[in-house]
Amino acid sequence: MPLLVVLFIGIFIRLILVGNSGFIADIAFWKSWSLAAIDKGIVATTHITNINYPPAFTYVLWVMGKIYSLFGDPHNFNDFWRDNNFGFLLASKSIAIISDIAIAVLIYWFFKQKNLLKTLGATIPDGIKLKIVSAPSPIRNLITGIRNFLSGNLPLVLAAVFFLNPVVILDSALWGQVESFGFLFTLIAITFLFHKKPLAASILFVIGTQMKLQNIIYIPLFYLFIWRTYDLRTLIKSLAVAAVTFFILYIPFIFANDMGKVLDLLTVNGDYFPYLSLNAHNIWWVVSGAQGMSVNDKITILGIINAKTIGLLLFSGVYLLNMILLYKKPTNRNFLLTLAVAIFGFFLFTTESHERYSYPVIVLLLFLYPFLNPKELIQKKFPWYFWMLYAFLTVSIFLNIHTGLILNYPENGWNLLTLVTRYNPTISIVNSFFLTALFFFLLPYVFNQISLVWGISCAGLLCIALTGLNVSYIFGTKIPLTKFKPIVIKQDYGLLQTNRSVNSFQGWKSWGRLSSDYFYYRKGFGTHANSRLVFDVNRMFKKFSTDYGIDVNASTAASVVFKIIGDGKELFVSDRIGRFDFPHHIEVDITNVKKLELVVTDAGDGINSDHADWDNPMLIK
Amino acid sequence: MSLIMAQPKENSSYFGNLSSDFIKKAVLVIFGIIILILALAIAYRYSQQKTGSVMLPGGITYLGATKPPENQPQTQPTTAPKFTVDTTIPYATQSGKIYPYSFPYPITLPLVVFPQDKTDSVGIAWGDIPPQQNILLNMEFIDKRDASAVAEPKIEYVRNWYSHFPGLKGVASVETFTNAHNLKGYRAMYVNTADLTPNEDIFLEVPSNPNLMIHLANGSLDDVVFQRIVDNLSWNPKTNNPKNPIPSTNPY
Numbered sequence: 001m002p003l004l005v006v007l008f009i010g011i012f013i014r015l016i017l018v019g020n021s022g023f024i025a026d027i028a029f030w031k032s033w034s035l036a037a038i039d040k041g042i043v044a045t046t047h048i049t050n051i052n053y054p055p056a057f058t059y060v061l062w063v064m065g066k067i068y069s070l071f072g073d074p075h076n077f078n079d080f081w082r083d084n085n086f087g088f089l090l091a092s093k094s095i096a097i098i099s100d101i102a103i104a105v106l107i108y109w110f111f112k113q114k115n116l117l118k119t120l121g122a123t124i125p126d127g128i129k130l131k132i133v134s135a136p137s138p139i140r141n142l143i144t145g146i147r148n149f150l151s152g153n154l155p156l157v158l159a160a161v162f163f164l165n166p167v168v169i170l171d172s173a174l175w176g177q178v179e180s181f182g183f184l185f186t187l188i189a190i191t192f193l194f195h196k197k198p199l200a201a202s203i204l205f206v207i208g209t210q211m212k213l214q215n216i217i218y219i220p221l222f223y224l225f226i227w228r229t230y231d232l233r234t235l236i237k238s239l240a241v242a243a244v245t246f247f248i249l250y251i252p253f254i255f256a257n258d259m260g261k262v263l264d265l266l267t268v269n270g271d272y273f274p275y276l277s278l279n280a281h282n283i284w285w286v287v288s289g290a291q292g293m294s295v296n297d298k299i300t301i302l303g304i305i306n307a308k309t310i311g312l313l314l315f316s317g318v319y320l321l322n323m324i325l326l327y328k329k330p331t332n333r334n335f336l337l338t339l340a341v342a343i344f345g346f347f348l349f350t351t352e353s354h355e356r357y358s359y360p361v362i363v364l365l366l367f368l369y370p371f372l373n374p375k376e377l378i379q380k381k382f383p384w385y386f387w388m389l390y391a392f393l394t395v396s397i398f399l400n401i402h403t404g405l406i407l408n409y410p411e412n413g414w415n416l417l418t419l420v421t422r423y424n425p426t427i428s429i430v431n432s433f434f435l436t437a438l439f440f441f442l443l444p445y446v447f448n449q450i451s452l453v454w455g456i457s458c459a460g461l462l463c464i465a466l467t468g469l470n471v472s473y474i475f476g477t478k479i480p481l482t483k484f485k486p487i488v489i490k491q492d493y494g495l496l497q498t499n500r501s502v503n504s505f506q507g508w509k510s511w512g513r514l515s516s517d518y519f520y521y522r523k524g525f526g527t528h529a530n531s532r533l534v535f536d537v538n539r540m541f542k543k544f545s546t547d548y549g550i551d552v553n554a555s556t557a558a559s560v561v562f563k564i565i566g567d568g569k570e571l572f573v574s575d576r577i578g579r580f581d582f583p584h585h586i587e588v589d590i591t592n593v594k595k596l597e598l599v600v601t602d603a604g605d606g607i608n609s610d611h612a613d614w615d616n617p618m619l620i621k
Numbered sequence: 622m623s624l625i626m627a628q629p630k631e632n633s634s635y636f637g638n639l640s641s642d643f644i645k646k647a648v649l650v651i652f653g654i655i656i657l658i659l660a661l662a663i664a665y666r667y668s669q670q671k672t673g674s675v676m677l678p679g680g681i682t683y684l685g686a687t688k689p690p691e692n693q694p695q696t697q698p699t700t701a702p703k704f705t706v707d708t709t710i711p712y713a714t715q716s717g718k719i720y721p722y723s724f725p726y727p728i729t730l731p732l733v734v735f736p737q738d739k740t741d742s743v744g745i746a747w748g749d750i751p752p753q754q755n756i757l758l759n760m761e762f763i764d765k766r767d768a769s770a771v772a773e774p775k776i777e778y779v780r781n782w783y784s785h786f787p788g789l790k791g792v793a794s795v796e797t798f799t800n801a802h803n804l805k806g807y808r809a810m811y812v813n814t815a816d817l818t819p820n821e822d823i824f825l826e827v828p829s830n831p832n833l834m835i836h837l838a839n840g841s842l843d844d845v846v847f848q849r850i851v852d853n854l855s856w857n858p859k860t861n862n863p864k865n866p867i868p869s870t871n872p873y
Contacts, residue, residue, distance in 0.1 A: 008653055015660035019668030025736035028678040036683035050680040075685050077675070077746060078731060084673035086665050408737060492787070607787065 002156050003108050007101060010163040014097050014173035018090050020412050021083045022176035023405055030092050031081065033058070034065035035074050043256045046265060052272055055265050056210035056249045060095060060181070067091035089176070096172030099180040103187060103363065104163035110191050111155035111370055120194055120332050122370040158366050161390075166398045167362050174412070175405055179359040182212020187363065189222070190339075194332060198226050202238040206245045213269060214357055217346050220319070221326055221338050228330030273352055274298065276307055279404035280353040281396070281432040284311065290425035296487035297351035300538040303470035304483055310466070311351040317462040318345030324454050325446055333371035337445055340364035344439055355404035358397045358435070365390055378444055389441055396435050403428055473540070473621075480523050481535060481544070481617035487595075488534035492607050496533065497526035501551045502611050514613045516549025516583035521615040526551060529560045529610035531600040537593060537619060544590045546598075547615035548574065549583035554611035556580075559603040562612070566593035576603045583615055590619075674718075675733040677744070677752055684751065704730060704747050705843040712849075717741045720760055722835055724854040727846060732757070748841055755841060757850070761824065761834040771832050778834070779807040779824050793818045800825065802855040804835075823851050 021027070029050075036045040042058045045051060051058070065074060071087030074080050080088065111117065162168060171179050185208025192201035205222055209215040227235040247254065253262050276284040276299075277292025284307065288295040297308040322338035322345075340361050347357040369386060372378075378385050403421050406413035410422055421427050447455060473479055482498050489496050495505035499522065501512040514521040524547075525533065537544075548562045562574040564586070571588040590596060600612040677684065706727040715732055716723040719741040726732060731746040735753075742759040744752030763771050763778055766785050770778045776795060783789035793810040800806055806825040810818040820838055827833040835854065839847040 008657075011657060012660050015657055016664055016667075018661070019664030019666070021668070021671070024676055025679065028676050028736055029682070032678045032682045032684060035685050039685060040683070045683070048683045050678075050682040077685070080685075081675045081677055081733065081746075082673040083676040084668045084671045086668045089668060090661075 002153065003105075003159060006156065006160045006163055007104060010104070010169070011097070011101070013164075013169055014093075014100070017169070017173040018093050018097075019084075019086060020174050021089065021409070022093070022174055022412060024083050024409055024412075027088065027092055027176050028081070028083070030061060030064060031074075031085075031088060034061040034068070034092075035080070037062035038065035038069065038074065042252045043258055043261070046258075046261050051265065052268050053265070054210045054213050055253065055262050056207070057212075060178070060211065064091050064095060067094065093173055093176050096176070096178050096180050099178070099184045100163060100168055100172050102184055103180055104159045106184075106187060106191065107162055107366060108155045108159040110194075110367075111158055116194070117370065120371070121373075122332070123374060154370065158369065162363060162366055165362060165394060167359065167394055167401065170398060170401055170405075171356060171359055175356075175401070177356060178212065179356055182208055182215055183360050183363060184208070185211060186215050186218060186360075187367070190336070190367070193225070193229075193335075198230055198234050198238050199241045202226070202242045203245045206242045207249065210246070210249055213266070214343070214346075214360075217343055218339055221322060221335070221342060224323060224326050225330055225335045228327060271352075274308075276351050277353060279355040279400075279407060280347060280357060281355070281400040281403070281428055281435055282348040282353055283314075283432065283436055284351050284353070285432045286429055286436075290428050298485040298487045298536065300484070300536045300540075302466060304473045304479060304540070305466065305469050306485060306536075308351045308485075309469065311349055313462055313465050314349035315345055316465075317458045318342065318349060320461065321446065321455055321458045324458070325450050329449050331371075333368065333373070334449060336364055336368040336371060340368060341439075341442055341446065344442065348436055348439055355400045358400065361393060362397060365393070372445070376448055378448065389438060392434070393438055396431055396438065399427075399431050400435070403431075477621050479541070479619045479621075481546075481596075481614075481619055482523050482525070484535045484537065486533045487536050488532060488597075490533075491528045491531035491600075492602075493528040493610075496531075499523055500526050501553050501613065502526040502528045503551075503553045512553060514615055515552045516547070516613050516615055517580060518552060519547075519549075519583050519615075521547070521613070524613055524615040524617060525598070527600060527612050527614070529600045529602040529607045529612055531598075531612065533598045533614075535596045535598075537590065537596045539592050539594050541593075541619040541621055542589065542591050543587055543620040544596060544617070545585070545587035545620060546617035547583040547585050548577070549581060549613055549615065550577055550579045551611040551613045554579055555609040558609040558611060559605055560610045560612045561601045561603045562614075563597075563599040563601065564588055565597035565599060566590050567595055577612075579609075583613075587620075675731065675746065677733050677735055677746075679735055679737065681751075681753065702748055702841065703843045704745070704841050704846065706730070706846060715743060717760075720833075720835075720856075721858045722758070722854060722856050724758070724850045726850060730842075730846070745841060750841060756838060757840065757842070758835065758837050761836045763832050763834065775805075775824070775826055775834065776807060779809050782809070782822070782824075783811045788813055790814050800852045800854060802853070804828075804854065804856060806851070821847070825851075825854060825856075827856060 033045060033049050033051050033053075036049045037058050040048060042055075042062065045058050045061070046055050068074055068088050068091040071091065072079055072085070079085060111122075117123075168180065171177050185204050189201040189203075189205035189208060192198075192204060205215075205218075209219065223235060223239065226238050250259065250262050253259050273293075274297055275293050276288040276295045276297050279285075279293060284297070285292045287301075287307070297311070298306045301307045301310050319342055322342050325334055326338045343360045343364070344358060347353050347361075365386075372386065374380065399417075399421065402413055402417055406418045406422050410418050443455070467474075472483070486496070491502075494502045496502075497504045499514065501514055504511045504526065514524045514526055527533065544564065546564075550558045550560065556579050558579045559576055561576055562572075563570060564572040566588075571590070572586055574584065574586070577584070598614055598617070600610070602610050706729055710727045710729055712725040713728050714723050715726050718734055719739070722741075733744045733746045733752045735742060735744070740759040740762075743757050745755045745757050746752040747755070767778070767781070770781070776797065779795050780792050783792055789811045791812040793812050794808075796808045798806050798808060804825045806823055809822045809824065811820070811822065812818055820840065823837040825835040825837075827835060835856070837847075837851055837854070842850075
């Protein structure tokens with residue numbers, strides 16, 4: 001009965017919020033994709049829309065479209081596409097709201113199984129300990145009453161903390177996102193593992209990764225845990241089951257001979273939004289000065305390494321520490337802890353991170369709590385530590401997600417909070433520092449399991465990797481420009497190719513070496529007029545030298561002009577170059593230049609056939 | 622006898638309790654459902670308080686089959702159809718989501734805007750042309766096309782505008798005019814690569830902002846409708862919704 005009351009209150013709040021248009025862009029995309037799914041089918045949707053979710057999510061979109069069809073006609077243009085289309089808001093948000101309910105029930109049900117929990121090493125400790133200070137007896141009685149209630153009803157408390165958590169409500173009922181839907185599968189998989197059903201767990205886990213791609217972060221930890229808890233044989237069986245599940249999910253694509261599209265959609269997000277931070281209040285938000293969505297993550301940060309690479313290395317360090325912990329002590333507690341720390345590390349340290357990527361931390365920590373041994377030093381000495389950390393995380397993550405929403409749709413946030421936070425970048429920067437600090441406050445739970453030496457070793461490996469990637473810069477005098485990734489890429493035809501001619505963008509059958517009038521080059525850029533490439537060389541070089549010419553793939557109509565620009569100042573302009581010109585060479589002074597631009601224009605006669613190569617471009621110290 | 626009589630009494634009390642318990646629960650459930658329906662009704666009312674805009678997703682994606690409104694007359698057919706309206710059709714006002722422009726349009730003209738669109742464009746969802754390719758109005762950022770043109774007379778920018786589009790090869794004419802709201806404008810005809818001048822492009826200067834111009838294209842609009850929109854377009858920063866101020870380069 002108390003659970004029903006919690007569910008009732010939570011559902012009531014969510015239903016009230018359903019009418020808010022939420023994150024309008026996300027919902028507009030789902031309208032398009034779900035309409036395509038019901039009109040044209042699962043496979044076609046991935047071709048005729050600009051979907052960038054895992055292809056299996058199209059099944060959910062199909063359901064969304066079908067639910068909407070109960071309320072209205074999706075082909076009624078003016079009704080369907082209106083941003084306050086209540087039917088679609090209800091249809092799309094209901095997926096997340098139902099998932100919220102399912103997770104709350106799962107938490108309650110799982111932690112009700114006292115006998116199972118004992119075998120898993122979980123204890124049902126006292127709830128939040130409320131200290132009775134000298135107070136009049138009615139207040140003392142009330143506090144005692146609350147304490148007794150919390151102590152005796154931990155499953156209910158955990159379910160309520162989740163279901164009434166403002167982060168969860170904001171994400172599903174206000175924003176309209178499906179974090180809870182994707183994560184539900186991972187949580188069910190975890191409970192299957194705890195029930196000694198690794199194969200069933202593996203099935204659910206794979207489905208989760210194909211519903212919300214961030215779940216792939218857990219793959220190594222998940223299977224390491226299976227291996228260490230069971231044996232190698234079980235691991236292999238679980239992986240086999242996972243592979244079969246994956247292919248079953250994509251049967252329509254297999255029959256359509258279109259698995260290439262599946263691969264494409266599973267990898268398309270690699271550089272989809274190449275910015276430091278997609279409104280995530282993390283270290284990159286601080287680096288960008290609260291301009292995370294305006295700064296390209298290929299900016300050079302350390303030596304010749306760009307921000308994206310550094311972010312991936314930092315995250316790898318955190319992940320390695322988690323793997324070591326789980327390998328050495330594969331307990332259920334550590335499994336849940338490493339999942340939480342890994343996703344939190346992913347959110348904080350990688351570039352291109354969204355504000356919502358921290359969401360699972362809120363759920364995983366609730367699962368972790370009963371597995372913390374009350375005799376652990378932290379729990380014993382500071383019984384309030386966990387809940388204080390949890391409360392701070394909730395507030396901080398809520399503030400972050402809310403800011404992400406109101407930056408785009410201020411009218412859809414909570415007015416007072418919007419008023420305070422929208423024009424105040426300082427708050428977001430302080431919040432970024434705070435979230436980063438909270439990450440380190442989680443680490444005592446790691447280092448009371450393994451020695452701090454392991455942490456120092458991971459940090460040491462990180463330093464070695466950072467130095468290793470800079471070796472050519474430290475010891476060499478010439479660095480190929482191809483070691484840098486452009487922070488701006490613009491060209492009027494095809495896609496920029498590194499160490500290949502521009503036509504290679506059509507696929508491996510069209511791959512070709514860079515060649516200007518049959519002089520072949522191993523390194524360089526194949527591009528097409530009108531083209532502009534900007535590199536952040538960070539004032540580290542004195543000279544820039546390169547060959548340039550028309551690629552042999554071009555027809556005789558080709559003619560271009562090459563330009564080199566340093567921090568907005570023109571350093572070199574070539575003559576008009578034609579198809580049968582030999583490659584030319586140029587060396588320019590780039591002392592103190594931060595942004596180096598390579599420009600190719602169409603020489604004033606249109607871009608027809610203007611395949612242009614920057615051959616062997618070198619930065620000289 | 623008394624025992625026999627007692628039995629049904631006990632049963633009756635048992636069922637009585639059961640039934641009263643059931644009734645209590647049923648009342649609670651019904652009450653709960655009513656409250657939730659009420660919540661849904663409040664949410665519905667809240668969503669309908671806003672006028673609501675037709676909001677299309679960015680990029681090229683599926684929008685379903687777009688049908689022209691049923692009461693919409695279409696011109697016949699030897700050339701591309703033009704959107705026309707009867708003189709009795711009332712006009713409504715469309716305002717920018719980001720910039721403080723507004724203009725009248727016939728209520729039968731299906732206008733759409735795009736989420737997170739920095740150019741604050743207004744598209745037309747009519748006929749077989751996707752709205753993304755049938756833009757009625759967009760903000761022109763001069764520095765994005767040619768930074769050196771910001772300080773030059775705007776007519777030069779308009780004369781050279783075609784050079785940013787591979788499908789255009791020259792300018793046929795540029796005329797200056799002032800609309801009913803005192804916005805200085807330029808009416809341009811550009812020559813496409815097929816040596817035709819099918820469209821009319823209008824550029825209106827933005828008061829006190831040399832980097833901005835309002836660009837309108839007639840596209841599939843009948844000339845009468847288009848000229849009425851152009852002539853009545855106004856720019857009034859004071860009436861701009863304070864929640865949607867003119868954005869700076871800072872995303873805050």
